[in-house]
Amino acid sequence: MNKEDFNEGLLGFLDASPTPFHATRNMSAMFSNAGFIELYEIDKWELEAGKKYFVTRNDSSVIAFSYPKEAKNYVMVGAHTDSPNLKLKPNPIIKEHGIVKFGVEPYGGLLLTPWFDRSLSLAGRISYLDMQDELQDILIDVQKSIATIPSLAIHLDDKANKDKTVNKQTDISPILTTDEEFEFDTFLRWQLDRLGHPDIKEIYASELSFYDTQKASYIGLHDDFIASARLDNLLSCYVGMLSICSVDSHKPILFIASDHEEVGSDSTSGAGGSFLESTLSRMFSDKDEYMKMVRSSIMISADNAHAIHPNFSSKHDSKHAPYINKGVVIKVNANQRYASNSTTISKFMNSAKAINEPLQQFVTRSDMGCGSTIGPITATRIGVETIDVGLPTLGMHSIRELAGSDDALSLYKILVAFKN
Numbered sequence: 001m002n003k004e005d006f007n008e009g010l011l012g013f014l015d016a017s018p019t020p021f022h023a024t025r026n027m028s029a030m031f032s033n034a035g036f037i038e039l040y041e042i043d044k045w046e047l048e049a050g051k052k053y054f055v056t057r058n059d060s061s062v063i064a065f066s067y068p069k070e071a072k073n074y075v076m077v078g079a080h081t082d083s084p085n086l087k088l089k090p091n092p093i094i095k096e097h098g099i100v101k102f103g104v105e106p107y108g109g110l111l112l113t114p115w116f117d118r119s120l121s122l123a124g125r126i127s128y129l130d131m132q133d134e135l136q137d138i139l140i141d142v143q144k145s146i147a148t149i150p151s152l153a154i155h156l157d158d159k160a161n162k163d164k165t166v167n168k169q170t171d172i173s174p175i176l177t178t179d180e181e182f183e184f185d186t187f188l189r190w191q192l193d194r195l196g197h198p199d200i201k202e203i204y205a206s207e208l209s210f211y212d213t214q215k216a217s218y219i220g221l222h223d224d225f226i227a228s229a230r231l232d233n234l235l236s237c238y239v240g241m242l243s244i245c246s247v248d249s250h251k252p253i254l255f256i257a258s259d260h261e262e263v264g265s266d267s268t269s270g271a272g273g274s275f276l277e278s279t280l281s282r283m284f285s286d287k288d289e290y291m292k293m294v295r296s297s298i299m300i301s302a303d304n305a306h307a308i309h310p311n312f313s314s315k316h317d318s319k320h321a322p323y324i325n326k327g328v329v330i331k332v333n334a335n336q337r338y339a340s341n342s343t344t345i346s347k348f349m350n351s352a353k354a355i356n357e358p359l360q361q362f363v364t365r366s367d368m369g370c371g372s373t374i375g376p377i378t379a380t381r382i383g384v385e386t387i388d389v390g391l392p393t394l395g396m397h398s399i400r401e402l403a404g405s406d407d408a409l410s411l412y413k414i415l416v417a418f419k420n
Contacts (some may be wrong), residue, residue, distance in 0.1 A: 001242075001246075001409075001412075003405070003409050004176065004322065005149075005405070005414065006225065006408070007011075007218075007383075007409070008240075009168060009238070009242075009356045010216075010226070010235070010238050010333050011129045011215075011216040011226070012119065012229070012230055012233070013212050013234065013237075013238045014216040014228045014229070014230060014238075015215050015228075017230065017234055017237075018083045018121070018123040018209070018211040018381045019060075019123045019124050019125075019211075019238070020023070020060035020061075020259045021059045021060050021123075021124060021125050021207075021413060022139060022322065023060075023081045023199050023234055023237060023257070024056055024059055024061065024062050024257070025059070025139060025322055026082055026227055027062050027064075027237065027257065028056060028240055029239045030056060030204065030245065031054040031062075031064050031245070032054075034039070034052075034245040035052065035369050036052045036054045037051055037052065037053050037054075037148065037251065038053070038054055038055070039053050039055040040055065040178060041055060041057065041278075042137065043098070045282050047067050047283065047372070047409075048067070049067055049068065049069040050067070050069055050249050051066075051067055051249060051314070052064065052065070052067070052070065052244075052249050052388075053065055053067060055276075055279060056217070056222055056244055057268065057269045057275050058259065058268060058269035059125060059137065059139070059248075060081055060236055060259040060269050061081060061256070061258045061259045061269040061270075061275055062081075062084070062153070062256070062257050063240075063242075063254065063255070063256045063275065063276065063279050064244050064255045065253070065255070065279075065283065066247070066248075066249045066250070066251060066252060066253050067107075067249070067283065068249065068250045068251065068252050069250070070237055070250075071250070071251070071252050072252055072284070072289070072296065073252060073293070073296040073297055073420050074252040074253060074254050074293065074297035074298075074420070075251075075253045075254070075256045075297070075298060075415070075420050076173065076254045076255075076256065076297055076298065076299040076300065076384065077240040077243060077244070077253070077254070077256070077299075077300050077302060077415060077417050078240075078255075078256050078257075078258070078271070078299055078300065078301045078374050078375070078378055079233050079237045079239075079240050079255075079256075079257045079301075079303065079374075080233045080236075080237075080257060080258050080260075080261035080262070080265075080271070080303070081233070081234070081235035081237060081258065081259050081398055082108070082233075082258065082259050082260055082262050083108070083229070083230040083234070083262065084106070084107060084108035084109060084110030084111075084231055084232075084260055084397045085103050085107050085108070085110065085126060085171065085208075085209045085210060085211065086105070086106060086107070086110075086115065086174070086209065086210045086264070087104060087106075087107045087207070087208070087209050088104055088124075088209070088210070089102075089103040089104060089105055089207040090205070090206075090207070091103070091184075092184060093182070093184050093387075094156075094173060094181070094196060095180055095182075097176075097267075098178055098180070098197050098217070098411035098416075099175050099176075100175070100176045100177045100178070100179065100180060100182045100326060101173040101174065101175050101176060102147060102173060102174050102176055102209065103173060103293055104172060104173060104174065105168075106168055106172075107209070107262065107263065108262030108263055108397070108398050109262065109371075109397055110398075111208075111221075111395075111397050111398045112165070112166040112168070112171075112172060112401075114395075114398045114400065115149055115172060115397040115399050116151045117148065117150060117151050117238040118148050118149070118152070118212050118214070118419050119148060119212065119213045119214065120139070120145065120146070120147045120148055120149070120174055120210045120211065120212060120213065121142045121144060121146055121147075121156060121213045122140075122142045122147070122208050122209070122210055122211075122349065123139075123140060123141040123142065123208065123209060123210055123211060124139070124140065124206060124207045124208035124209050125137055125138070125139055125140075125206065125207045125208075126138055126139075126140055126188055126191070126192065126203065126206045126208075127203075127204050127205045127206070128200050128201070128202060128203045128204055129149040129200075129202045129203075129204060130199045130200065130201060131199045131200075131201050131202045132199075132284075133201070135204075136197070138192065138195065138196065138197060140191045140192070140208075142191065142294060143213070144337075145213045146176060147174035147175060147210065148174060148175060149172055149173070149174050150175065150378050153157070155405050159186055168246075174210060181402070185203055186219075186339050187250065188203050188206065189203065189399055192247050193381060196334075198243075202302070202383055203386070203392040211230075212229050212399050212400060214229075215228075215399065216228030216229075218405060219342050219402070220405075223405055224324075224325065224380045224404065224405060225324070225402050225403065225404060225405060226402070226404070226405050226408075227400055227401070228400065228401065228404050229351045229399055229400055230401075231304060231393060231402075231403050232304040232305050232326060232393060232396055232397065232401060232403040233261070233301070233302075233304060234375035235304060235391055235393075235403060235408055236302035236303060236304070236390075236411075237257045238408070239281060239302065239408050239411050239415065240302060240415070241255065241257075241273055241413055243255065243416050246412075247416055250406065250412065252297075252420075255318070256271075256275070256276055256277065257271075258262045258271040258276075258374055261303075261373070261374055265374060265377050271276075271374035271377045271378055271381075272377050272381065275384060276378065277368040277379075278295070279345050280294070280382070281366060288293075288348070293386075294382060294383050294384050295383070295385075295419075297384050297385070297420065298344060298347060298384065298386070298420050299339075299379065299384045299385070299386040299387070299419070300348070300386075300387055300389060300415065301338075301339065301373050301374050301375030301376050301378065301381070301386055301387065301388045301389070302376070302390065302391075302403075302411065303331075303373040303375075303388065303389075303404070304361050304390045304391055304392075304393040304396055305322055305329035305331055305389075305390030305391060305392050306322070306323050306325060306362065306364075306370075306392075306396060307321075307323065307324045307392035307393055307394050307395065307404075307412075308321035308322060308392065309394060310374070315361055315365070315368070316319050316365065317364065317365050317366070319363075320332075320361050320362050320363035320364075322362050322392040323358060323360065323392065324359040324392045324393075324394070324403065324404040324407070325392075325404035325405070325406040325407060326360055326392070326404075326407075327357065327358030327359050327360050327407065328352070328357070328358075328360070328390070328407065328410055328411045328414060329359075329361065329362045329389060329390045329391070329392055330348065330349075330359060330360070330361050330362070330387065330388075330389055331361075331362045331363075331373075331388040331390055332345075332361060332363050332387060332388075333363065333364070333370055335369050336376055337369075337371075337372045337376065338370075338372070338374035338375055338376065338388035339373075339374055339376045339378075339379040339386035339387065339388055340375075340386070340387045340388050340389075341385070341387075343385060344385050344386060344387035345387060345420075347387070348387050348389065348414070348418075349417050350419070351414055351417060351418045354417065354419070355413055355414070355417050357410050357413055357414050358410070360392070361402060362390070373388050375387070375388040379394055390405060391403055391404070391407045391408055391411060392404060
């Protein structure tokens with residue numbers, strides 16, 4: 001696969017995946033088109049050697065895996081489907097001063113200031129009771145720019161360029177309309193009707209998030225960068241998805257994209273939950289075979305890495321500061337915030353060097369903390385040897401992040417060629 005085709009697919013995936021629900025649906029469609037067989041957790045599994053399968057949980061996490069006849073030393077690739085955003089509160093409508101606003105709650109450790117003065121839309125999942133008294137779940141994506149969070153004019157805030165703070169309760173409510181007759185239930189019903197679901201008896205609940213309507217795109221004199229929302233961590237989801245679709249079914253490979261990493265992973269569909277463990281135990285019901293598989297496998301936890309910021313280079317350890325478009329980053333932390341160790345690092349390096357793909361290393365400054373990943377969580381819960389890697393990124397957790405146009409393809413090549 002050439003770089004242009006790879007990145008065009010990436011841009012399309014980013015735009016089509018405004019929430020973890022949409023990302024999971026899109027990856028599931030890709031797996032189905034690639035010949036994977038869909039499994040359901042509530043059914044009895046009858047796995048057939050030489051086939052590929054996938055299973056979802058909560059519509060927001062997915063596992064895909066091959067099931068070879070012989071080899072069981074799996075290469076597992078882990079990513080996460082969620083990104084920091086503004087989530088709609090259950091009773092969101094605020095009507096005051098001639099404006100209708102939405103009440104929101106920050107999800108994850110997002111940078112708040114970049115959310116001001118953007119064109120925002122809304123997407124997520126709605127649960128409702130239909131006219132046959134059946135519970136239904138449906139995904140919506142309004143797509144239209146329906147809201148914005150206007151900044152306070154500098155004339156009214158003389159500290160705007162000095163020491164501005166943002167109050168999460170009062171300062172970031174997106175404004176929607178001047179129509180004070182607006183009702184939230186009517187809005188949701190309109191969205192469902194637009195999707196061909198007019199048979200609504202009662203809307204019970206929704207999980208909706210705002211997102212920036214600006215499309216993913218190239219930036220740079222020579223298209224050096226890719227700019228988009230949700231690069232952390234849909235970038236790794238895309239790479240992992242394509243990787244498992246690109247290898248033969250005889251190679252033992254598994255891909256998992258979990259929800260809720262940005263808030264600690266402690267949920268039924270997060271890496272701290274049982275999804276991966278229960279899936280592996282059903283693949284290998286014999287306890288000895290299960291343990292043999294786990295201890296002979298490797299987990300490659302793929303999340304974004306902090307590229308050195310050219311305007312804030314002092315925030316990095318100069319000996320461990322990754323550059324954009326200079327290769328995949330191996331992440332190391334003495335306190336096990338990353339799960340990399342010398343054994344897993346050497347395996348990853350050996351596979352990368354075999355195909356002449358460059359690598360970099362990241363260690364945070366000793367006087368600063370670093371974010372964690374699903375790597376240590378999975379290593380602890382499953383007992384699988386793990387390495388944490390990532391793609392160099394600027395503006396992480398902003399509404400629009402920046403990564404290199406070369407690095408994702410490099411990780412894809414390493415994963416496809418990986419020798420365990």
